[in-house]
Amino acid sequence: MSEYVLLVVACGAGTYLWRGLGVAVSTRLSTDSELFAWVGCVAFAMLAGLVSRIVLFPSGALEQTSLWQRLAATVVSLVVYFVITKKSLIAGVLSSAGVMYLLLLITAKSAG
Amino acid sequence: MREGARHAAGIPALVLAAGYMGFGALAAGNGLSFAGTVLSTLFIWALPGQLILVEMHTLGAPFFAVLLSVMISAVRFLPMTVVMMPLLREAPSRQPRYYAAAQLISMTGWAWAMTRFPSIPPERRLGYFFGFALTLMASASAATALGFLAGDLLPPLAKLAFVFMSPIYFLLMLTGSASDALGRAAIVFGAIVGPITHLVTPQWSVMVAGVVGGTLGYAAHRAWRGLARSR
Secondary structure (H helix, E strand, C coil), X not given: CCHHHHHHHHHHHHHHHHHHHHHHHCXXXXXXXXXXXXXXXXXXXXXXXXHHHHHHCCCHHHXXXXXXXXXXXXXXXXXXXHHHCCCXXXXXXXXXXHHHHHHHHHXXXXXX | CHHHHHHHCCHHHHHHHHHHHHHHHHHHHXXXXXXXXHHHHHHCXXXXXXXXXXXXXXXXXXXXXXXXXXXXXXXXXHHHHHHHHXXXXXXXXXXXXXXXHHHCCCHHHHHHHHHHHXXXXXXXXXXXXXXXXXXXXXXXXXXXXXXXXXXXXXXXXXXXXXXXXXXXXXXXXXXXXXXXXXXXXXXXXHHHHHHHHHHHXXXXXXXXXXXXXXXXXXXXXXXXXXXXXXX
């Protein structure tokens, strides 16, 4: 088994730990305590940090796109999602892909 | 169960499939294996954690740093499960089927269940949830495989646009799910701390963003609330 598959299995077990714990304590735990509020903050901040990192400093295939293209596609998706469609995920996601493709076509054309 | 499956097999499955196709293409673009990538959808069943896994593993982060980061990103399943379980069962109990249902909880399934459960009789909720969540999982797994394989068939530029869908799906879900000021404060601070930390230590940036950014967001919200109260 490769290290990647091993990691997938370990991460699956590690993720399930919280799900299982949730079932076990669901009969007696208060979700409106301060500790819960802080844990929720850590979860949100972690996910936000990950997304902004991928947009600003991506690794892998996205390194071939430029920063302004990623920022433009991100802004368009946020506007489509929050302002134009009032939280349509499919419209937000597809619009970002469409904008990214158009911007990549334009730069490819002007370069070659 | 059939009703749940029917409700899932539309917009929910489609939107999720778009995100997972992007994830599959991202993993393929980073040179990871097909089997491990599809298995991650079944075993981890949380796109944020899967993205952390793929990104950190590609950057060469140590095994336990990846595991720890994925686990910390999954902490949200604890409060999510705690909140959903009382709605799912008729009387407090810890039967095995509830532990099976817990593996199927995802942001999409959870948000859907919390909205729909009040209009479904309690004795039919567990079956409904299994039907709904299993349909989501099946379509997401197929989408992961398709994204992984079809990524190579697409022209290079279209593939890049496709790969970009996955972090965007995640960004929109994240910002859309934060309905209060506390969550938004945490998102803003995490989004600032993450990239700055990345410049110093790429492997640990996700964890530092969570602990430091989350605490700053929590403190800023408390301070702001205290200030508003003292006025």
